[in-house]
Amino acid sequence: MLLPPSLDDMVAQSHPVRIVSRVIDDLNIDPLLASYKGGGSASYHPRMLLKVLVFAYTSNIYSSRKMEEACQQNIHFLWLTGMQMPDHNTLNRFRSERLKHVLRHVFTQVVQMLAAEGILSLKEVYVDGTKIEANANRYSFVWGNAIKTNKEKIAAQLRELWQYARSIAQEEMDDTDPTDFPTVSAETIRETVAKIDAAIRNDPEASKKVKAKLALAKKNWPDALERYAAQEQILNGRNSYSKTDTDATFMRMKEDHMQNGQLKPGYNVQVSGSNQCIVTYSIHPDLSDTTTLIPHLEQYQTDHGILPEVVTADAGYGSEQNYEHLETAGIDAYVKYGYFDKDQSESERSKRPFTQDKLHYNQEKDCYICPMGQPMVNVGSKVNITVAGFRQQLTTYRAQNCEGCPMRGACHKGKGNRIIDVNHSLNRYKQRAREALTSETGIKHRKRRPVEVEPIFGNIKENHRFRRFMLRGKEKVEIEFGLLAIAQNLRKKVA
Numbered sequence: 001m002l003l004p005p006s007l008d009d010m011v012a013q014s015h016p017v018r019i020v021s022r023v024i025d026d027l028n029i030d031p032l033l034a035s036y037k038g039g040g041s042a043s044y045h046p047r048m049l050l051k052v053l054v055f056a057y058t059s060n061i062y063s064s065r066k067m068e069e070a071c072q073q074n075i076h077f078l079w080l081t082g083m084q085m086p087d088h089n090t091l092n093r094f095r096s097e098r099l100k101h102v103l104r105h106v107f108t109q110v111v112q113m114l115a116a117e118g119i120l121s122l123k124e125v126y127v128d129g130t131k132i133e134a135n136a137n138r139y140s141f142v143w144g145n146a147i148k149t150n151k152e153k154i155a156a157q158l159r160e161l162w163q164y165a166r167s168i169a170q171e172e173m174d175d176t177d178p179t180d181f182p183t184v185s186a187e188t189i190r191e192t193v194a195k196i197d198a199a200i201r202n203d204p205e206a207s208k209k210v211k212a213k214l215a216l217a218k219k220n221w222p223d224a225l226e227r228y229a230a231q232e233q234i235l236n237g238r239n240s241y242s243k244t245d246t247d248a249t250f251m252r253m254k255e256d257h258m259q260n261g262q263l264k265p266g267y268n269v270q271v272s273g274s275n276q277c278i279v280t281y282s283i284h285p286d287l288s289d290t291t292t293l294i295p296h297l298e299q300y301q302t303d304h305g306i307l308p309e310v311v312t313a314d315a316g317y318g319s320e321q322n323y324e325h326l327e328t329a330g331i332d333a334y335v336k337y338g339y340f341d342k343d344q345s346e347s348e349r350s351k352r353p354f355t356q357d358k359l360h361y362n363q364e365k366d367c368y369i370c371p372m373g374q375p376m377v378n379v380g381s382k383v384n385i386t387v388a389g390f391r392q393q394l395t396t397y398r399a400q401n402c403e404g405c406p407m408r409g410a411c412h413k414g415k416g417n418r419i420i421d422v423n424h425s426l427n428r429y430k431q432r433a434r435e436a437l438t439s440e441t442g443i444k445h446r447k448r449r450p451v452e453v454e455p456i457f458g459n460i461k462e463n464h465r466f467r468r469f470m471l472r473g474k475e476k477v478e479i480e481f482g483l484l485a486i487a488q489n490l491r492k493k494v495a
Protein backbone atom coordinates (compact mmCIF):
# COMPACT_ATOMS: atom_id res chain seq x y z
CA MET A 1 0.00 0.00 0.00
CA LEU A 2 1.42 3.33 -1.06
CA LEU A 3 -0.74 5.31 1.33
CA PRO A 4 -2.10 3.99 4.64
CA PRO A 5 -5.88 3.42 4.38
CA SER A 6 -8.25 5.66 6.31
CA LEU A 7 -9.62 4.03 9.49
CA ASP A 8 -13.05 5.24 8.48
CA ASP A 9 -12.92 3.06 5.35
CA MET A 10 -12.22 0.03 7.50
CA VAL A 11 -15.24 0.39 9.80
CA ALA A 12 -18.45 -0.85 8.21
CA GLN A 13 -21.18 1.78 7.91
CA SER A 14 -23.59 -0.37 9.91
CA HIS A 15 -21.11 -1.36 12.63
CA PRO A 16 -22.44 -0.90 16.22
CA VAL A 17 -19.45 1.33 17.02
CA ARG A 18 -20.87 3.98 14.68
CA ILE A 19 -24.25 3.81 16.41
CA VAL A 20 -22.63 4.14 19.86
CA SER A 21 -20.64 7.12 18.60
CA ARG A 22 -23.67 8.79 17.00
CA VAL A 23 -25.90 8.31 20.05
CA ILE A 24 -23.29 9.72 22.43
CA ASP A 25 -22.62 12.65 20.09
CA ASP A 26 -26.30 13.55 20.39
CA LEU A 27 -26.34 13.53 24.19
CA ASN A 28 -26.08 16.54 26.41
CA ILE A 29 -23.08 15.86 28.64
CA ASP A 30 -22.93 19.27 30.34
CA PRO A 31 -23.01 17.80 33.88
CA LEU A 32 -20.03 15.63 32.93
CA LEU A 33 -18.13 18.57 31.46
CA ALA A 34 -18.94 20.63 34.56
CA SER A 35 -17.25 18.00 36.73
CA TYR A 36 -13.93 18.94 35.05
CA LYS A 37 -14.03 22.63 35.77
CA GLY A 38 -11.17 24.13 37.75
CA GLY A 39 -7.75 24.55 36.16
CA GLY A 40 -6.12 22.81 33.23
CA SER A 41 -7.76 20.91 30.44
CA ALA A 42 -8.32 17.18 30.29
CA SER A 43 -5.92 15.19 28.08
CA TYR A 44 -8.82 13.26 26.61
CA HIS A 45 -12.25 14.59 25.79
CA PRO A 46 -14.83 13.21 28.25
CA ARG A 47 -17.20 12.44 25.35
CA MET A 48 -14.54 10.24 23.76
CA LEU A 49 -13.87 8.43 27.07
CA LEU A 50 -17.62 7.92 27.52
CA LYS A 51 -17.81 6.41 24.04
CA VAL A 52 -14.95 4.05 24.85
CA LEU A 53 -16.61 2.86 28.06
CA VAL A 54 -20.05 2.39 26.50
CA PHE A 55 -18.64 0.59 23.46
CA ALA A 56 -16.45 -1.58 25.74
CA TYR A 57 -19.50 -2.63 27.79
CA THR A 58 -21.38 -3.31 24.56
CA SER A 59 -18.50 -5.57 23.46
CA ASN A 60 -18.20 -7.55 26.76
CA ILE A 61 -15.04 -5.71 27.85
CA TYR A 62 -15.39 -4.73 31.50
CA SER A 63 -11.80 -4.54 32.78
CA SER A 64 -9.97 -1.22 32.36
CA ARG A 65 -6.78 -3.07 31.35
CA LYS A 66 -8.64 -4.89 28.59
CA MET A 67 -10.09 -1.54 27.48
CA GLU A 68 -6.59 -0.05 27.33
CA GLU A 69 -5.50 -3.02 25.21
CA ALA A 70 -8.50 -2.57 22.90
CA CYS A 71 -7.70 1.14 22.49
CA GLN A 72 -4.23 0.14 21.25
CA GLN A 73 -5.12 -2.84 19.10
CA ASN A 74 -8.77 -2.90 18.09
CA ILE A 75 -9.59 -1.03 14.91
CA HIS A 76 -13.08 -0.08 16.14
CA PHE A 77 -11.72 1.44 19.34
CA LEU A 78 -8.97 3.21 17.33
CA TRP A 79 -11.67 4.66 15.07
CA LEU A 80 -13.71 5.71 18.11
CA THR A 81 -10.81 7.43 19.88
CA GLY A 82 -9.32 8.97 16.71
CA MET A 83 -6.14 6.96 17.41
CA GLN A 84 -5.82 8.28 20.97
CA MET A 85 -4.83 5.63 23.48
CA PRO A 86 -6.03 6.30 27.04
CA ASP A 87 -4.42 4.00 29.60
CA HIS A 88 -6.26 1.86 32.16
CA ASN A 89 -5.75 4.38 34.98
CA THR A 90 -7.39 7.13 32.95
CA LEU A 91 -10.26 4.87 31.98
CA ASN A 92 -10.74 3.58 35.49
CA ARG A 93 -10.62 7.04 37.07
CA PHE A 94 -13.09 8.29 34.50
CA ARG A 95 -15.44 5.38 35.15
CA SER A 96 -15.36 5.44 38.95
CA GLU A 97 -14.86 9.15 39.66
CA ARG A 98 -16.03 11.31 36.76
CA LEU A 99 -19.18 9.33 36.01
CA LYS A 100 -20.35 9.50 39.63
CA HIS A 101 -23.68 11.40 39.78
CA VAL A 102 -23.68 12.03 35.99
CA LEU A 103 -24.11 8.61 34.41
CA ARG A 104 -27.79 8.47 35.38
CA HIS A 105 -28.31 11.64 33.33
CA VAL A 106 -26.64 10.00 30.32
CA PHE A 107 -28.66 6.81 30.80
CA THR A 108 -32.04 8.59 30.99
CA GLN A 109 -31.27 10.55 27.82
CA VAL A 110 -30.57 7.27 26.00
CA VAL A 111 -33.86 5.83 27.32
CA GLN A 112 -35.83 8.89 26.28
CA MET A 113 -34.21 8.82 22.85
CA LEU A 114 -35.25 5.17 22.43
CA ALA A 115 -38.76 5.98 23.70
CA ALA A 116 -39.05 8.76 21.10
CA GLU A 117 -38.00 6.26 18.42
CA GLY A 118 -40.68 3.83 19.62
CA ILE A 119 -38.15 1.16 20.66
CA LEU A 120 -39.35 1.09 24.28
CA SER A 121 -42.32 2.31 26.29
CA LEU A 122 -42.20 4.54 29.35
CA LYS A 123 -45.85 3.82 30.07
CA GLU A 124 -45.98 0.03 30.29
CA VAL A 125 -43.11 -1.60 32.12
CA TYR A 126 -42.27 -5.04 33.46
CA VAL A 127 -40.35 -5.15 36.73
CA ASP A 128 -37.89 -7.89 37.62
CA GLY A 129 -34.75 -8.33 39.68
CA THR A 130 -31.57 -10.37 39.88
CA LYS A 131 -28.65 -10.73 42.27
CA ILE A 132 -25.18 -9.94 40.98
CA GLU A 133 -22.08 -10.86 42.93
CA ALA A 134 -20.03 -8.01 44.40
CA ASN A 135 -16.31 -7.60 43.92
CA ALA A 136 -15.69 -8.77 47.47
CA ASN A 137 -14.13 -11.68 49.28
CA ARG A 138 -16.67 -14.46 49.78
CA TYR A 139 -15.37 -15.21 53.28
CA SER A 140 -15.16 -11.63 54.54
CA PHE A 141 -18.56 -11.67 56.21
CA VAL A 142 -19.83 -9.86 59.28
CA TRP A 143 -23.16 -11.23 60.55
CA GLY A 144 -25.68 -9.17 62.47
CA ASN A 145 -26.92 -12.25 64.35
CA ALA A 146 -23.38 -13.14 65.48
CA ILE A 147 -22.97 -9.61 66.90
CA LYS A 148 -26.29 -9.93 68.73
CA THR A 149 -25.31 -13.32 70.19
CA ASN A 150 -21.88 -12.09 71.27
CA LYS A 151 -23.39 -9.05 72.95
CA GLU A 152 -25.87 -11.26 74.78
CA LYS A 153 -23.05 -13.56 75.91
CA ILE A 154 -21.05 -10.62 77.25
CA ALA A 155 -24.13 -9.28 79.05
CA ALA A 156 -24.80 -12.72 80.59
CA GLN A 157 -21.21 -13.12 81.76
CA LEU A 158 -21.23 -9.61 83.19
CA ARG A 159 -24.39 -10.44 85.10
CA GLU A 160 -22.71 -13.52 86.55
CA LEU A 161 -19.71 -11.46 87.64
CA TRP A 162 -21.99 -8.87 89.18
CA GLN A 163 -23.95 -11.45 91.12
CA TYR A 164 -20.76 -13.11 92.32
CA ALA A 165 -19.40 -9.76 93.52
CA ARG A 166 -22.70 -9.06 95.31
CA SER A 167 -22.56 -12.43 97.01
CA ILE A 168 -19.21 -11.65 98.62
CA ALA A 169 -19.33 -7.86 98.97
CA GLN A 170 -22.97 -6.88 99.17
CA GLU A 171 -22.51 -3.44 100.82
CA GLU A 172 -20.42 -2.06 97.95
CA MET A 173 -22.70 -3.38 95.23
CA ASP A 174 -26.16 -2.31 96.36
CA ASP A 175 -26.63 0.90 94.47
CA THR A 176 -27.17 -0.25 90.87
CA ASP A 177 -28.06 -3.46 89.14
CA PRO A 178 -26.55 -4.03 85.68
CA THR A 179 -28.83 -6.99 85.00
CA ASP A 180 -31.35 -4.41 83.81
CA PHE A 181 -29.24 -3.04 80.93
CA PRO A 182 -31.49 -2.26 78.04
CA THR A 183 -28.49 -2.50 75.71
CA VAL A 184 -24.92 -3.28 76.51
CA SER A 185 -22.49 -0.57 75.55
CA ALA A 186 -18.73 -0.18 75.94
CA GLU A 187 -19.34 2.52 78.56
CA THR A 188 -21.68 0.32 80.65
CA ILE A 189 -19.11 -2.48 80.53
CA ARG A 190 -16.29 -0.18 81.63
CA GLU A 191 -18.29 1.22 84.55
CA THR A 192 -19.64 -2.12 85.72
CA VAL A 193 -16.31 -3.92 85.47
CA ALA A 194 -14.66 -1.08 87.44
CA LYS A 195 -17.31 -1.40 90.17
CA ILE A 196 -16.95 -5.17 90.41
CA ASP A 197 -13.17 -4.80 90.42
CA ALA A 198 -13.28 -2.25 93.24
CA ALA A 199 -15.56 -4.53 95.25
CA ILE A 200 -13.55 -7.73 95.02
CA ARG A 201 -9.97 -6.58 94.33
CA ASN A 202 -8.87 -6.61 97.96
CA ASP A 203 -11.20 -9.33 99.13
CA PRO A 204 -9.11 -12.37 100.16
CA GLU A 205 -12.18 -14.58 99.69
CA ALA A 206 -12.63 -13.68 96.04
CA SER A 207 -11.86 -16.52 93.65
CA LYS A 208 -8.71 -16.20 91.53
CA LYS A 209 -10.64 -17.52 88.57
CA VAL A 210 -13.16 -14.71 88.85
CA LYS A 211 -10.40 -12.14 89.17
CA ALA A 212 -8.74 -13.51 86.02
CA LYS A 213 -12.05 -13.38 84.17
CA LEU A 214 -12.57 -9.82 85.31
CA ALA A 215 -9.11 -8.85 84.05
CA LEU A 216 -9.95 -10.39 80.68
CA ALA A 217 -13.29 -8.58 80.58
CA LYS A 218 -11.57 -5.27 81.37
CA LYS A 219 -9.08 -5.81 78.58
CA ASN A 220 -11.31 -7.16 75.81
CA TRP A 221 -14.99 -6.41 76.29
CA PRO A 222 -15.09 -2.60 75.89
CA ASP A 223 -13.09 -2.83 72.63
CA ALA A 224 -15.33 -5.64 71.39
CA LEU A 225 -18.44 -3.59 72.17
CA GLU A 226 -17.04 -0.55 70.36
CA ARG A 227 -16.28 -2.76 67.35
CA TYR A 228 -19.80 -4.21 67.41
CA ALA A 229 -21.31 -0.70 67.57
CA ALA A 230 -19.28 0.36 64.50
CA GLN A 231 -20.31 -2.82 62.66
CA GLU A 232 -23.97 -2.31 63.53
CA GLN A 233 -23.77 1.16 62.06
CA ILE A 234 -22.46 -0.30 58.78
CA LEU A 235 -25.12 -3.02 58.86
CA ASN A 236 -27.81 -0.33 59.09
CA GLY A 237 -30.63 -2.84 59.47
CA ARG A 238 -29.09 -5.55 57.24
CA ASN A 239 -28.08 -8.91 58.64
CA SER A 240 -24.68 -9.07 56.94
CA TYR A 241 -22.02 -7.23 55.01
CA SER A 242 -18.66 -7.95 53.51
CA LYS A 243 -15.54 -6.42 55.03
CA THR A 244 -14.08 -5.89 51.54
CA ASP A 245 -17.17 -4.13 50.18
CA THR A 246 -19.22 -2.92 53.10
CA ASP A 247 -22.20 -2.04 50.88
CA ALA A 248 -22.48 -5.66 49.67
CA THR A 249 -24.86 -7.99 51.53
CA PHE A 250 -24.59 -11.79 51.68
CA MET A 251 -27.36 -13.29 49.60
CA ARG A 252 -28.27 -16.45 47.72
CA MET A 253 -27.36 -16.28 44.04
CA LYS A 254 -28.99 -18.19 41.19
CA GLU A 255 -25.50 -19.03 39.94
CA ASP A 256 -24.41 -21.67 42.46
CA HIS A 257 -21.79 -23.74 40.68
CA MET A 258 -20.70 -25.55 43.84
CA GLN A 259 -24.38 -26.40 44.45
CA ASN A 260 -23.91 -25.86 48.17
CA GLY A 261 -26.24 -22.90 48.65
CA GLN A 262 -23.34 -20.73 49.77
CA LEU A 263 -24.31 -17.12 50.38
CA LYS A 264 -22.18 -14.64 48.47
CA PRO A 265 -21.71 -10.89 48.83
CA GLY A 266 -23.80 -9.15 46.21
CA TYR A 267 -26.37 -6.58 45.20
CA ASN A 268 -30.04 -6.96 44.33
CA VAL A 269 -30.47 -5.24 40.95
CA GLN A 270 -34.00 -4.20 39.96
CA VAL A 271 -35.00 -3.13 36.49
CA SER A 272 -38.11 -1.85 34.79
CA GLY A 273 -37.96 -3.36 31.33
CA SER A 274 -39.75 -2.74 28.07
CA ASN A 275 -39.04 -4.60 24.84
CA GLN A 276 -35.87 -6.04 26.45
CA CYS A 277 -34.56 -2.52 27.11
CA ILE A 278 -33.87 -1.16 30.58
CA VAL A 279 -36.09 1.81 31.36
CA THR A 280 -34.88 2.26 34.95
CA TYR A 281 -32.53 0.40 37.25
CA SER A 282 -31.94 0.53 40.98
CA ILE A 283 -29.51 -1.25 43.30
CA HIS A 284 -30.63 -2.63 46.68
CA PRO A 285 -29.21 -4.59 49.63
CA ASP A 286 -32.51 -6.48 50.10
CA LEU A 287 -32.52 -10.27 50.04
CA SER A 288 -36.03 -10.42 48.58
CA ASP A 289 -37.63 -8.42 45.76
CA THR A 290 -40.74 -7.52 47.75
CA THR A 291 -39.24 -4.56 49.59
CA THR A 292 -37.48 -3.13 46.54
CA LEU A 293 -40.54 -2.18 44.47
CA ILE A 294 -41.39 1.12 46.19
CA PRO A 295 -37.82 2.54 46.15
CA HIS A 296 -37.49 1.27 42.57
CA LEU A 297 -40.59 3.20 41.49
CA GLU A 298 -39.26 6.28 43.30
CA GLN A 299 -36.09 5.96 41.23
CA TYR A 300 -38.27 5.66 38.12
CA GLN A 301 -39.95 8.95 38.96
CA THR A 302 -36.60 10.65 39.66
CA ASP A 303 -35.25 9.44 36.31
CA HIS A 304 -38.20 10.23 34.08
CA GLY A 305 -40.28 12.73 36.06
CA ILE A 306 -43.34 10.45 35.72
CA LEU A 307 -44.46 7.06 36.93
CA PRO A 308 -45.34 4.22 34.55
CA GLU A 309 -49.05 3.77 33.88
CA VAL A 310 -48.91 -0.03 33.90
CA VAL A 311 -46.62 -2.25 35.98
CA THR A 312 -46.43 -6.02 35.60
CA ALA A 313 -44.39 -8.13 38.02
CA ASP A 314 -44.17 -11.67 39.33
CA ALA A 315 -45.29 -13.06 42.68
CA GLY A 316 -42.11 -11.88 44.43
CA TYR A 317 -43.62 -8.38 44.50
CA GLY A 318 -47.16 -9.20 45.64
CA SER A 319 -47.32 -7.74 49.15
CA GLU A 320 -50.03 -5.68 50.83
CA GLN A 321 -47.69 -2.69 51.05
CA ASN A 322 -46.86 -2.87 47.34
CA TYR A 323 -50.50 -3.30 46.29
CA GLU A 324 -51.46 -0.31 48.42
CA HIS A 325 -48.61 1.80 47.00
CA LEU A 326 -49.48 0.95 43.39
CA GLU A 327 -53.15 1.70 43.97
CA THR A 328 -52.42 5.05 45.67
CA ALA A 329 -50.05 6.01 42.84
CA GLY A 330 -52.80 5.28 40.30
CA ILE A 331 -50.75 2.60 38.52
CA ASP A 332 -52.55 -0.28 36.79
CA ALA A 333 -50.91 -3.22 38.48
CA TYR A 334 -50.66 -6.76 37.16
CA VAL A 335 -48.74 -8.18 40.08
CA LYS A 336 -49.12 -11.80 41.15
CA TYR A 337 -49.20 -12.91 44.80
CA GLY A 338 -47.81 -16.17 46.20
CA TYR A 339 -49.99 -19.14 45.18
CA PHE A 340 -51.63 -17.20 42.31
CA ASP A 341 -50.37 -19.73 39.76
CA LYS A 342 -51.36 -22.69 41.95
CA ASP A 343 -54.81 -21.21 42.49
CA GLN A 344 -55.35 -21.25 38.72
CA SER A 345 -55.16 -25.03 38.62
CA GLU A 346 -58.02 -27.11 39.97
CA SER A 347 -55.73 -30.04 40.83
CA GLU A 348 -53.38 -27.76 42.80
CA ARG A 349 -56.33 -26.15 44.59
CA SER A 350 -57.66 -29.54 45.62
CA LYS A 351 -54.33 -30.36 47.28
CA ARG A 352 -54.97 -27.66 49.91
CA PRO A 353 -58.66 -28.04 50.83
CA PHE A 354 -58.42 -26.68 54.37
CA THR A 355 -56.34 -23.52 53.94
CA GLN A 356 -57.73 -20.23 55.16
CA ASP A 357 -58.62 -18.97 51.67
CA LYS A 358 -60.91 -22.00 51.13
CA LEU A 359 -63.07 -21.18 54.16
CA HIS A 360 -66.33 -19.36 53.54
CA TYR A 361 -66.52 -15.90 55.06
CA ASN A 362 -69.86 -14.58 56.28
CA GLN A 363 -69.43 -10.83 56.03
CA GLU A 364 -72.69 -9.98 57.76
CA LYS A 365 -71.87 -11.96 60.87
CA ASP A 366 -68.11 -11.43 60.53
CA CYS A 367 -67.29 -15.09 60.94
CA TYR A 368 -65.73 -17.91 58.92
CA ILE A 369 -67.40 -21.26 58.46
CA CYS A 370 -65.05 -24.15 59.13
CA PRO A 371 -65.09 -27.35 56.99
CA MET A 372 -67.43 -29.01 59.52
CA GLY A 373 -69.86 -26.10 59.27
CA GLN A 374 -68.99 -24.53 62.61
CA PRO A 375 -68.74 -20.73 62.75
CA MET A 376 -65.28 -19.43 63.59
CA VAL A 377 -65.90 -16.24 65.52
CA ASN A 378 -63.97 -12.99 65.67
CA VAL A 379 -61.99 -13.03 68.92
CA GLY A 380 -59.88 -9.91 68.44
CA SER A 381 -57.34 -8.22 66.28
CA LYS A 382 -53.65 -7.42 66.34
CA VAL A 383 -51.07 -5.46 64.40
CA ASN A 384 -48.15 -7.08 62.63
CA ILE A 385 -45.18 -4.95 61.60
CA THR A 386 -43.38 -6.30 58.52
CA VAL A 387 -39.60 -6.15 58.00
CA ALA A 388 -40.19 -3.06 55.89
CA GLY A 389 -42.00 -1.42 58.84
CA PHE A 390 -45.48 -1.72 57.27
CA ARG A 391 -48.38 -2.13 59.73
CA GLN A 392 -50.73 -4.97 58.91
CA GLN A 393 -54.07 -5.34 60.65
CA LEU A 394 -54.86 -8.99 61.43
CA THR A 395 -58.21 -10.28 62.72
CA THR A 396 -58.27 -13.52 64.69
CA TYR A 397 -61.09 -16.06 64.31
CA ARG A 398 -61.46 -19.16 66.48
CA ALA A 399 -63.44 -22.36 65.95
CA GLN A 400 -65.92 -23.21 68.72
CA ASN A 401 -65.03 -26.82 69.42
CA CYS A 402 -62.53 -29.00 67.57
CA GLU A 403 -62.62 -31.73 70.19
CA GLY A 404 -63.41 -35.10 68.56
CA CYS A 405 -63.83 -33.62 65.07
CA PRO A 406 -63.27 -36.32 62.40
CA MET A 407 -61.38 -33.78 60.25
CA ARG A 408 -58.93 -32.95 62.98
CA GLY A 409 -55.43 -33.68 61.76
CA ALA A 410 -56.22 -32.81 58.16
CA CYS A 411 -57.82 -29.46 59.00
CA HIS A 412 -55.90 -28.52 62.09
CA LYS A 413 -52.98 -30.19 63.87
CA GLY A 414 -52.44 -27.85 66.83
CA LYS A 415 -53.74 -28.16 70.37
CA GLY A 416 -57.13 -26.66 71.23
CA ASN A 417 -59.53 -25.10 68.75
CA ARG A 418 -58.37 -23.94 65.32
CA ILE A 419 -57.35 -20.29 65.19
CA ILE A 420 -56.77 -18.27 62.00
CA ASP A 421 -55.31 -14.79 61.58
CA VAL A 422 -56.90 -13.04 58.60
CA ASN A 423 -55.57 -9.97 56.82
CA HIS A 424 -58.78 -8.65 55.24
CA SER A 425 -57.04 -5.78 53.50
CA LEU A 426 -54.53 -8.12 51.82
CA ASN A 427 -57.36 -10.45 50.83
CA ARG A 428 -59.14 -7.54 49.12
CA TYR A 429 -55.95 -6.62 47.22
CA LYS A 430 -55.48 -10.27 46.21
CA GLN A 431 -59.04 -10.42 44.93
CA ARG A 432 -58.43 -7.28 42.80
CA ALA A 433 -55.09 -8.67 41.59
CA ARG A 434 -56.78 -11.95 40.62
CA GLU A 435 -59.45 -10.10 38.62
CA ALA A 436 -56.82 -7.94 36.88
CA LEU A 437 -54.50 -10.86 36.11
CA THR A 438 -57.23 -13.06 34.69
CA SER A 439 -58.70 -10.28 32.52
CA GLU A 440 -57.87 -10.16 28.80
CA THR A 441 -55.31 -7.37 29.35
CA GLY A 442 -53.90 -9.17 32.38
CA ILE A 443 -53.34 -12.36 30.38
CA LYS A 444 -51.61 -10.31 27.65
CA HIS A 445 -49.25 -8.73 30.20
CA ARG A 446 -48.55 -12.07 31.88
CA LYS A 447 -47.59 -13.54 28.51
CA ARG A 448 -45.40 -10.53 27.68
CA ARG A 449 -43.50 -10.47 31.00
CA PRO A 450 -41.12 -13.38 30.22
CA VAL A 451 -40.42 -11.81 26.82
CA GLU A 452 -40.10 -8.16 27.80
CA VAL A 453 -37.93 -8.24 30.90
CA GLU A 454 -36.54 -11.70 31.72
CA PRO A 455 -34.20 -11.90 28.69
CA ILE A 456 -32.42 -8.73 29.90
CA PHE A 457 -30.71 -10.58 32.73
CA GLY A 458 -30.13 -13.70 30.65
CA ASN A 459 -28.48 -11.56 28.01
CA ILE A 460 -26.27 -9.62 30.43
CA LYS A 461 -25.27 -12.61 32.55
CA GLU A 462 -25.11 -15.46 30.04
CA ASN A 463 -24.52 -14.00 26.58
CA HIS A 464 -22.34 -11.13 27.75
CA ARG A 465 -20.73 -12.97 30.66
CA PHE A 466 -21.22 -10.25 33.25
CA ARG A 467 -21.53 -12.18 36.50
CA ARG A 468 -19.61 -10.06 38.98
CA PHE A 469 -19.18 -6.32 39.45
CA MET A 470 -15.67 -4.97 38.85
CA LEU A 471 -16.02 -2.00 41.22
CA ARG A 472 -16.69 -1.78 44.94
CA GLY A 473 -19.32 0.22 46.84
CA LYS A 474 -22.93 0.97 45.89
CA GLU A 475 -22.12 4.27 44.19
CA LYS A 476 -19.62 2.64 41.81
CA VAL A 477 -21.81 -0.43 41.31
CA GLU A 478 -24.57 1.95 40.16
CA ILE A 479 -22.17 3.41 37.58
CA GLU A 480 -21.25 -0.04 36.37
CA PHE A 481 -24.82 -1.21 36.03
CA GLY A 482 -25.67 2.09 34.32
CA LEU A 483 -23.02 1.31 31.69
CA LEU A 484 -24.43 -2.21 31.32
CA ALA A 485 -27.93 -0.76 30.94
CA ILE A 486 -26.84 1.72 28.25
CA ALA A 487 -24.99 -1.11 26.48
CA GLN A 488 -28.05 -3.38 26.66
CA ASN A 489 -30.30 -0.63 25.27
CA LEU A 490 -27.93 0.25 22.45
CA ARG A 491 -27.58 -3.41 21.48
CA LYS A 492 -31.38 -3.47 21.12
CA LYS A 493 -31.24 -0.32 18.98
CA VAL A 494 -28.61 -1.92 16.74
CA ALA A 495 -30.53 -5.19 16.47
Ligand code: SF4
Pocket (backbone or CB within 6 Å): 370, 371, 372, 373, 374, 399, 401, 402, 405, 406, 407, 408, 409, 411, 412, 417, 418
Ligand atom coordinates in the same frame (compact mmCIF):
# COMPACT_ATOMS: atom_id res chain seq x y z
S1 SF4 B 1 -60.92 -29.35 63.24
FE1 SF4 B 1 -62.12 -27.66 64.10
S2 SF4 B 1 -62.06 -26.11 62.54
FE2 SF4 B 1 -61.42 -28.00 61.54
S3 SF4 B 1 -63.27 -28.84 60.68
FE3 SF4 B 1 -63.06 -29.71 62.70
S4 SF4 B 1 -64.24 -28.36 64.03
FE4 SF4 B 1 -63.89 -27.25 62.13
